[in-house]
Amino acid sequence: FKKAFKYTLRPQGQDIIRTWLYYSLLRVYQLTGKPAFKWVRITGMGLDEKGEAMHKSKGNVIDPEPYIDKYGADAFRYWAAAAAKLGYDYRFSEQVIRTGYLFATKLWNIARFISMFPQPSKEPELRPIDKATIAYLNHVLKEIDEAYSELDVYEPINKIYQFTWNYFASHYIELVKSRAYNRDNKFSPEEQEAAWYTLHYVLNRILRALAPIMPFVTDAIYRRLYGKTVHLEKFPDPDPEWLKEDYSLALVVQEINSAIWSYKKKHNIKFKEPLKTKVYLPLEAEKSLKELVELHKLENIEFYDEKSISELENKLRINNVFFDEQ
Incomplete structure (x- = not known):
């Protein structure tokens, strides 16, 4: 037996x-x-790009080799995971494979940026947005861990992608980039170190959580940054203490960034140019005001809460941000 x-x-x-x-x-x-x-x-059944079941007799069976040669094995594995919702048919998609290739490239670029900064040996005093980001990640890790335990790779790859690309790269890194460099000494050494710590904390755990699905790029990055193979590391279990923390500030800041970038684009203002228009931000954003002012070059800010939001009805609203019309 x-x-x-x-x-x-x-x-x-x-x-x-x-x-x-x-x-x-x-x-x-x-x-x-x-x-x-x-x-x-x-x-489920393997389907071709038209949604028809693949059969040798039909001549529509996809040979993976050309796509692996073109995009790499990790990109193909990304598609296999992103298409493999348990119990459902999975459709072949070169576009999703290409998304996997772009995601691997994004990870490499994130790692190249973070590699410029040392990894602090212990946790410094963190800024509110640092705490929110780490808490957010730990909630994602909890969901990923639960999915993996059910032999599900569909949920993990999608949750890792969404967090890494749509929040960590697009918002948190953009927000703390100036603090991490600190070329103008606008932030204290402790605040700068907090940015370094958070960047490494997040990337390290993203790589370990993603390694079962995209083993090659994660291992290459992990070896370069941390000097050992990712595949002998422990899975990044969610930290119970961080799961108790509120991460709503991360989502608030994400909306604010998107709103201000959208406003600047609409009014042909370069992203690095000062924004002279008065902006009204939710009160919670005050916790990350220093980073928001530095990123968006805000010159005129006022905060609102649930009681005062009714006074802004005549203002231009994008997401959770109000603007005085020019």
Whole structure:
């Protein structure tokens, strides 16, 4: 029995549940009194780009080699995970493979930026946006960990992508870039070190969480930055203490950034140019005012709360930000 059924997991398609799976389980149990497998991971049918089931007789079976040669193995694995929602058919998509390639490139560029700064040996006094970012990440890690435990790779790859690209790279890094460099000494050494710590904290855990799906780029980055292979590291379990922390500031800042960038683009103002228009920000954003002013070059700011928001009805509103019309 141990020689014939030495694996605890059987991956298969849903088309052979009633035949191969049923009879294998039934026959083995009747003969040995033991289950053939502990886990069965069931996927749907593989579909071509038109949504038709792939069959050799149809001539629509996709050869992965040209796509792996063009985009890399990690990009192909990204597609396999992003398309592999448990129990559902998975459609081939070169566009999703290309997204995986771009994501690997984004990770490399993030790591190249962070590699310019030392990794603090201990946690310094963090700024509010640093705390919110770390708390946000730990909530994402909790969801990823739960999904992996259910043999699900669809949720982890999508949650890692969304957090890394849509928040960490696009908002947090942009917000703390000036603090990390601190070329004009507008931030204290402690505030600068807090940015370094948070950048490394987040990237390190993203790489470890992503390694099962995109093993090559994560290992290459991890070796360069941290001097060892990511594949012998412990999975980044969510920190219970950080799970208690509120991360709403991260989402508030994300909306503010998007709103101000949208306003500047609409009014042909370069992103690095000062914004002379008066802006009204939610009161919670005051915790990250220093970074927001530095990033967006804000010159005229007022805060509002739930009581005073009604007074801004005649202002231009984008997301959670109000603007005086020019």
